[in-house]
Amino acid sequence: MRSVRIGIVGLGNVGSGTLRLLRRNVDQIERKLGFPLEVSAVCSRSVHTKPGDAVALHPTAFRTTSWNELVTRPDVDIVAELVGGTTVAKDIIESALTAGKPVVTANKELLADHGAELWKQFRERGVTLGLEASVAGGIPVLTALRDGIAGDSIDAMIGILNGTSNYILTEVERTGAPFDQVLGEAQALGYAEADPSADIDGYDARSKLAILAALAFGERVRPEQIPVEGIRRIRTIDFAYAGRLGHTIRLLATARRESEGLRLAVRPALVDKSAILASVTGSYNALWVHGQGGDTFYYGRGAGPEPTGVAVVSDLMAAARTLRKPNGQPAPPFAHMSLDDHTPVSSGTEERQFFLRFRVRDRPGILAGLAAILAEQGVSIEAVLQEPHFDKSDLPFVVTLEPAKRHALEAALEVMRGLDFLVDDPLALPIEPTLTAS
Numbered sequence: 017m018r019s020v021r022i023g024i025v026g027l028g029n030v031g032s033g034t035l036r037l038l039r040r041n042v043d044q045i046e047r048k049l050g051f052p053l054e055v056s057a058v059c060s061r062s063v064h065t066k067p068g069d070a071v072a073l074h075p076t077a078f079r080t081t082s083w084n085e086l087v088t089r090p091d092v093d094i095v096a097e098l099v100g101g102t103t104v105a106k107d108i109i110e111s112a113l114t115a116g117k118p119v120v121t122a123n124k125e126l127l128a129d130h131g132a133e134l135w136k137q138f139r140e141r142g143v144t145l146g147l148e149a150s151v152a153g154g155i156p157v158l159t160a161l162r163d164g165i166a167g168d169s170i171d172a173m174i175g176i177l178n179g180t181s182n183y184i185l186t187e188v189e190r191t192g193a194p195f196d197q198v199l200g201e202a203q204a205l206g207y208a209e210a211d212p213s214a215d216i217d218g219y220d221a222r223s224k225l226a227i228l229a230a231l232a233f234g235e236r237v238r239p240e241q242i243p244v245e246g247i248r249r250i251r252t253i254d255f256a257y258a259g260r261l262g263h264t265i266r267l268l269a270t271a272r273r274e275s276e277g278l279r280l281a282v283r284p285a286l287v288d289k290s291a292i293l294a295s296v297t298g299s300y301n302a303l304w305v306h307g308q309g310g311d312t313f314y315y316g317r318g319a320g321p322e323p324t325g326v327a328v329v330s331d332l333m334a335a336a337r338t339l340r341k342p343n344g345q346p347a348p349p350f351a352h353m354s355l356d357d358h359t360p361v362s363s364g365t366e367e368r369q370f371f372l373r374f375r376v377r378d379r380p381g382i383l384a385g386l387a388a389i390l391a392e393q394g395v396s397i398e399a400v401l402q403e404p405h406f407d408k409s410d411l412p413f414v415v416t417l418e419p420a421k422r423h424a425l426e427a428a429l430e431v432m433r434g435l436d437f438l439v440d441d442p443l444a445l446p447i448e449p450t451l452t453a454s
């Protein structure tokens with residue numbers, strides 16, 4: 017049977033992984049589809065000078081440095097946009113749509129910003145947009161939310177959505193090495209970018225959470241409306257104190273449906289060691305979902321050429337099936353036919369227990385002073401923890417708080433920042449309750 021022909025723009029990590037899988041699994045893909053997938057064209061700026069081994073696996077594929085040429089070729093039926101960023105990638109996707117061609121993309125940044133408009137345009141033209149690879153890489157969360165648990169109504173989701181941050185946090189915990197050293201090692205191993213900000217400052221996880229809010233709740237939330245805090249300030253000592261409380265620390269992307277609306281955030285938080293998310297270590301990703309049908313949990317590689325390539329190839333196969341089905345309706349990539357605009361609930365009204373870590377130049381009366389500032393905002397201390405053998409000129413200690421509203425805590429922290437005995441600003445981490453919807 018005639019093949020469906022694929023054009024791939026972007027031959028980096030994900031593009032190469034996709035090309036390798038399309039070659040290695042060529043027979044199996046044909047058996048599953050009933051027709052072959054063929055790579056008919058590939059594009060990157062350096063395709064002629066540095067084509068790479070993966071391109072060599074498809075010797076008959078046309079090579080070009082012009083994405084526009086690839087998109088408009090009559091022998092390209094489906095376009096894979098694997099370039100990244102929000103500029104050229106958007107042009108590629110819109111040009112493919114103009115040509116009436118289905119698109120598969122792994123681009124979370126673009127989808128978080130423009131996914132809803134893009135899907136509207138694709139839906140109006142009856143063309144498939146596949147984006148499984150954009151959230152949690154190789155974990156099929158889109159398919160789970162759109163198909164597997166479509167019959168459920170979701171109350172809450174908590175994800176570990178950035179493998180680099182999770183690798184760094186769990187290495188700091190495992191080895192006791194300083195944060196900056198572990199970050200340097202992660203960069204040397206290729207787990208972290210030279211500019212690690214998108215990963216360790218939480219922006220990558222925030223883009224994914226914005227897409228997940230669409231998938232799970234049908235709401236379009238702009239990423240910049242989601243409060244974000246990264247992991248740069250987490251120290252080895254924080255794991256020691258968290259451990260004494262029976263907890264560990266993870267960068268969590270949280271979404272809860274509450275009576276006022278959705279409450280979304282990306283923040284490092286204390287997680288009970290008995291919770292399933294605490295067992296997610298290294299560069300793995302996971303998503304815990306709570307609905308009326310109970311809990312489900314999704315776990316796997318959130319990035320990397322092959323895991324992400326699997327998601328891209330699976331989307332290519334789904335798009336090819338729709339192309340071959342007369343009058344086939346494209347499956348909604350956000351699990352909903354359309355998305356509503358939604359402003360998330362302010363995080364200030366969220367009530368949580370908190371873990372506050374201080375570093376102080378020790379002197380009498382410090383604790384009483386801090387307790388008074390907290391009390392002025394109606395916040396009570398639950399417990400005080402102090403590890404022995406620290407230098408009195410930089411003494412770390414932790415207080416845990418009774419449940420408090422975040423805005424009351426923020427007001428107290430603002431006052432504390434002016435205190436002359438603090439070595440640096442206090443670190444405030446929420447303590448995730450029991451990883452349930454409440």
Ligand SMILES: NC(=O)c1ccc[n+]([C@@H]2O[C@H](COP(=O)([O-])OP(=O)(O)OC[C@H]3O[C@@H](n4cnc5c(N)ncnc54)[C@H](OP(=O)(O)O)[C@@H]3O)[C@@H](O)[C@H]2O)c1
Nearest residue numbers: 026027028029030060061062098099100122123319320324
């Ligand atoms: N890496 C992962 O594990 C992962 C996981 C999930 C999702 N993603 C997403 O997947 C996408 C690709 O990521 P990646 O890691 O594969 O990126 P990458 O390794 O940097 O590869 C990007 C590719 O795009 C090409 N490119 C850039 N500008 C181009 C242009 N104007 N015309 C043609 N080609 C152009 C580059 O070509 P030259 O090298 O010739 O410049 C390169 O081949 C991103 O949206 C990313 O967020 C990545």
